[in-house]
């Protein structure tokens with residue numbers, strides 16, 4: 324279970340603790356992962372929300388290897404391009420819910436967020452409204468750990484101790500559309516560039532949207548000319564039953580950030596789907612350059628892996644698989660809803676769920692204890708906020724969902 328320490332500095336980790344006790348994953352297949360002692364665990368979180376197609380897909384491996392033999396990498400700045408990057412952008416553009424969008428590729432979700440936030444400000448500058456710089460987001464939100472993502476995140480602990488973050492950013496209450504309206508009244512719509520929201524709030528503790536909330540905030544944004552950016556880094560590629568998550572609520576955002584499930588994690592990729600009207604000044608008027616981009620944007624091997632992953636998601640109808648499985652997953656978790664250590668069970672929207680512990684249990688430090696106990700029982704779950712979250716690969720079976728529920732029940736019993 325634990326391996327000897329190395330120089331690896333783990334993200335979001337107390338290295339004082341982790342240096343003497345880490346959990347080494349050496350192999351994975353389907354919905355299962357294996358530790359360095361050869362023990363297998365059900366990957367109840369699809370790694371970090373991303374192994375949508377499941378582990379061990381040789382088809383993706385081969386697509387990446389074939390591309391590497393042909394052209395491992397070349398940049399796409401200026402007029403340079405390559406066939407897989409073009410094919411991926413076209414395919415994502417056709418799958419997206421807005422008509423004729425453009426696709427900016429990045430290497431992960433945080434980079435996608437920085438791209439979208441910078442583009443929002445730059446769009447308004449190009450449109451002759453340079454004072455539209457404010458970016459609103461939600462309390463409890465997680466938008467990655469890059470500069471913009473850290474600044475617009477709503478989990479306060481993730482901002483503490485980093486000095487001054489990006490100015491002209493602000494948070495509204497995460498489940499109350501009126502709070503957005505109030506912020507707009509206070510700041511002035513003419514100063515606001517964009518509003519960012521995750522369709523289902525993920526790392527902040529797994530909160531599905533209140534009925535009507537997303538539709539309401541999208542409408543408020545459109546009434547005030549504020550760009551609505553859906554952060555679908557978690558919710559995309561089948562996690563909530565649709566390609567980009569937002570279609571579930573009938574939304575057509577001005578931008579959609581994506582990552583994770585676009586490659587099922589086989590290689591790192593993120594990006595932004597940009598609605599036609601936002602891309603318009605840059606694409607249809609000369610001399611307007613978006614001076615932004617990362618070295619590995621449009622990386623052909625990564626794009627080839629993404630295309631192979633999209634083939635699998637499409638062919639095996641994994642995008643809509645949560646239609647049949649979100650009910651059973653929610654039911655499996657709800658079986659512990661009355662447990663004395665449990666405050667609330669959330670989910671029922673896609674293959675996402677969470678079990679929140681009571682204040683008393685949280686105070687007693689039960690969350691990490693329960694996570695480790697459930698892992699000992701052979702299931703991977705993840706502490707987020709006050710809850711343990713699950714987001715299994717989309718290939719999970721009902722029987723395997725039953726194993727997740729059973730591990731929660733047994734783990735919780737060990738607490739009281």
Ligand code: PMP
Nearest residue numbers: 431432433465466467525554556
């Ligand atoms: N946005 C959301 C909603 C996320 O959940 C995450 C990562 N979990 C990010 C952005 C940042 O993505 P990355 O870690 O790839 O930078």
